[in-house]
Amino acid sequence: MQRxxxxxxxxxxxxxxxxxxxxxxxxxxxxxxxxxxxxxEIITDRHIELKTIQQNLILAVNQDYISEESxxxxxxxGDEIAVIPPLxxx
Amino acid sequence: MQRxxxxxxxxxxxxxxxxxxxxxxxxxxxxxxxxxxxxxEIITDRHIELKTIQQNLILAVNQDYISEESxxxxxxxGDEIAVIPPLxxx
Amino acid sequence: MTxxxxxxxxxxxxxxxxxxxxxxxxPECGAVSVFIGITRDNxxxxxxxxxxxxxYEAMAVKEIQKICDHMLxxxxxxxxxxxxxxxxxxxxxxxxxxxxxxxxxxxxxxAVEYCIDTxxxxxxxxxxxxxxxxxxxxxTNKECSWSKDAAS
Amino acid sequence: MTxxxxxxxxxxxxxxxxxxxxxxxxPECGAVSVFIGITRDNxxxxxxxxxxxxxYEAMAVKEIQKICDHMLxxxxxxxxxxxxxxxxxxxxxxxxxxxxxxxxxxxxxxAVEYCIDTxxxxxxxxxxxxxxxxxxxxxTNKECSWSKDAAS
Numbered sequence: 001m002q003r004x005x006x007x008x009x010x011x012x013x014x015x016x017x018x019x020x021x022x023x024x025x026x027x028x029x030x031x032x033x034x035x036x037x038x039x040x041e042i043i044t045d046r047h048i049e050l051k052t053i054q055q056n057l058i059l060a061v062n063q064d065y066i067s068e069e070s071x072x073x074x075x076x077x078g079d080e081i082a083v084i085p086p087l088x089x090x
Numbered sequence: 091m092q093r094x095x096x097x098x099x100x101x102x103x104x105x106x107x108x109x110x111x112x113x114x115x116x117x118x119x120x121x122x123x124x125x126x127x128x129x130x131e132i133i134t135d136r137h138i139e140l141k142t143i144q145q146n147l148i149l150a151v152n153q154d155y156i157s158e159e160s161x162x163x164x165x166x167x168g169d170e171i172a173v174i175p176p177l178x179x180x
Numbered sequence: 181m182t183x184x185x186x187x188x189x190x191x192x193x194x195x196x197x198x199x200x201x202x203x204x205x206x207p208e209c210g211a212v213s214v215f216i217g218i219t220r221d222n223x224x225x226x227x228x229x230x231x232x233x234x235x236y237e238a239m240a241v242k243e244i245q246k247i248c249d250h251m252l253x254x255x256x257x258x259x260x261x262x263x264x265x266x267x268x269x270x271x272x273x274x275x276x277x278x279x280x281x282x283x284x285x286x287x288x289x290x291a292v293e294y295c296i297d298t299x300x301x302x303x304x305x306x307x308x309x310x311x312x313x314x315x316x317x318x319x320t321n322k323e324c325s326w327s328k329d330a331a332s
Numbered sequence: 333m334t335x336x337x338x339x340x341x342x343x344x345x346x347x348x349x350x351x352x353x354x355x356x357x358x359p360e361c362g363a364v365s366v367f368i369g370i371t372r373d374n375x376x377x378x379x380x381x382x383x384x385x386x387x388y389e390a391m392a393v394k395e396i397q398k399i400c401d402h403m404l405x406x407x408x409x410x411x412x413x414x415x416x417x418x419x420x421x422x423x424x425x426x427x428x429x430x431x432x433x434x435x436x437x438x439x440x441x442x443a444v445e446y447c448i449d450t451x452x453x454x455x456x457x458x459x460x461x462x463x464x465x466x467x468x469x470x471x472t473n474k475e476c477s478w479s480k481d482a483a484s
Binding site for chain 3 (some may be wrong): 101105147150174176180
């Protein structure tokens, strides 16, 4: 695996993910190259209660949904990660 | 053919049929048993200009559409016949 | 005319969208679908000044009631408002307002489409289109089954 | 946010149906189709007191804009208004108002259905349903592709 740096990102939590994480946002350090699966693992390791709904979460990076199909993602300091539970708008 | 009486009916004309007939309504005498085709013929014989749109007219008797499929219709004195050009509501 | 579930109006004044949506809004209904037919300023390259609508009023109400009865039988809809304008209608004013409520949206979306389509095919209302050049024409809905030269 | 053709609003006050229909009404458009999503008083036998909506606002606007871009490309529609309520919403008030205008009705009817369906599937907005008994739940749209236990 290529040598990695850590970058500081802002993580936002909404609805049930915020209830379980106990916070609406936080700054964390993550590797600058990750898959969405790894990123989700890092986040739910920080907030164990999120494991209960991990299968129902996806992530957005800078307001774009990501998925396993996105492959490896390049992150930069200041990027915004959102932890998104199932939607119920409309 | 069975012996027929004449009955007095009110004929209403709308939109283009009123423009061509030159009247919004009139009282006429018609046989008490008719098909829609015969009834239309009687009406357009009274107002020759209606012949130009006869193929685009249908009739209603007492606010119900009639057609050749209605077969022979029983009319009574005081019935209301409407001469209905193509619709353009909505 | 009004019943518990259906409100039908033929009106020579501006149609009230608020009245239609207020009549159809119910606590058990999560969806209201609305269709508004508006007077356009052009048709086939000609500039329309305004419309004039005419109806065989008693029969128009009767035919709209039949449409609503069919909607209530076919879909899980709870309230229906159908308003149609008569007389002079300027550009961008509504000629028809239809509102339909249902617990879930699919029913109201399908029913409102059925309503406007069938209204155009069966309800004895006629539209005269008046043009900038001074001429005018009685229009024909393509949905009208007895027209031999259906235009738009 | 506004452009020439699209008006998107996320609002903590009552949504204006008049504003949506006035924005979409144009002289060249004969049709405006509207969808209103309303707060129901019950869900699966439980009495709902009110809703609370929350959004990832910047991304919600972005996703709604994508929906509108797709509508403008796919159908001959001319103006689109999409309003969504945030915060506390009482029973029978609107949570979403969508209005779409087009020269002819088929386009606006199809586009408004696409809009509400896709909004429910892609826009990061969440609904908390609060019950008479004092409990509450974060709802899940069945349209949401990553939900493993989609309910209504």
